[in-house]
Amino acid sequence: MISFALPLALAAALASLPSAGTAPSRPTLRASVTGRLRFVQGGKTVSVGDAQRLLGGKRIGLTLRAGWNVAQARVDPDGRFSADVDPGTWRLEWIDVGEGAEVLPTPLEAEARDGRSTCIGQVTLTFDDVQSELGANAAGTVTVEDKCDELAKGKGSVSLAKPAGDPAGDQLAVDAMDVLMGLRTEAAFQKDDLGLRVSWSVPFRRPLSWQGNFLVSGGVIRYWDADKNTRDALEVGGGFSPYGGIELAGGLQAPLGSGGKAAPWANLRWGGNAYALNFRAIFAPGGTVWCFGLDLTPFHVLGSFL
């Protein structure tokens, strides 16, 4: 456990390097985005002006981002805001609070239409206590309501802000390395037989072993019995990771080169990307066969040594 001797001093030290500054928008500024920002505490509205007073005069601002570009909105004390921007999709990800920020629990995105003023609605952040929570990244929810009749008074167009994708979505996406990580070799034990399985698991949305992720898999397995006779099987299946490091999978295993019938199987894999233990049940016509194995990911092991 680590305790901190100067916890408060740190907050002040997290400033950006002086020359880093703000990435300025590159304004061709053929569009504008308007709306209203409000805070709610205990079911009651706290206006931007009231919130500024509660926070001792800290400036409350609103910033939109599109890639590397950021655009600062003008915010009135009653919460009405407007920002001149390039046409396109802009993300609303944080509220500036003095030198800090309140990052929205759910980022929003809004469409700025070319040559027009676009009302994105009334953006509401809910707090238990605005004074202590605003700027501490403690907002409970963010909602958007269509108050554009009142806000825009029929001028411009309406395109309400909507929940945006995760800003780190690209980093979490499956890449080539994640796909290669699914190639596994496994030494398997089934009754008196030994088996060598080569399989490939391909994740869908997130890397393998990521909690809540799905995968499809296919593989071949060769068994050796005590007399060194061999039999081969082909298997396909799909799986799910209920927790990080756990994979539950199931599918069908079909014998190759013999007249046997395909049998369903279920597998629990427990371990990391490098290696894991496997517990498998094959529901064969003659009864359930239990297997145990240790798998290894060659791509991972090789990478660990380079």
Add this chain to the structure above:
Amino acid sequence: MIRRLLPLLAAASLGAGCLPRVTDPWYAFKPLRAPEPSSDGQTLIFGTIEFERGFIGPDDFIEIDLTRVRPTTEDFDRVLATKRLLYRAFRVRQIKDGHFVGIVDPGAYELRRLLGDDLGQSILDMDEDGRRATRFTATRPGIIDLGVFHMKRGLLGASFTMIQVPRSERPERLAVLKAAIAGTRWERFLSGEGRP
């Protein structure tokens, strides 16, 4: 065959990550280098962690992990910088001599834990107060300097107290950062151009 292979497979599995790497001599000379942004709007995080010397426990760290506090669209613990990268000989070095560089997307983050460089790779978890104290927000794209943290060794080296050192006491760090981002798209932030 399998009976002979199995001990080999098990040894390779267990050895992965513990044994020396064949590229260690090369890696030792690799300079600290900021990774290029992988998507638009990211922020480069730079910081330094100094360990008090001792006989027991880690003298350095090999990985620094973050928890993302906001947005909450997806549970998200992530590695900010590590020496445990696969194929690290072919990738940028993110930790050297106590300095680290890493990339985050817009959000609010806390330091979650450090992995020590000792034989057992000790896990140094931040306590609740420590996490809150290290919370930072990455909003506008740019470079954030988290500053210098001094790890003061506790009794027998089993625990540490993290103390923040004023930046003014380590002016040489700016040169380290400049060298780490030289030739990368981050360099344009230091030159005031505002976007890579």
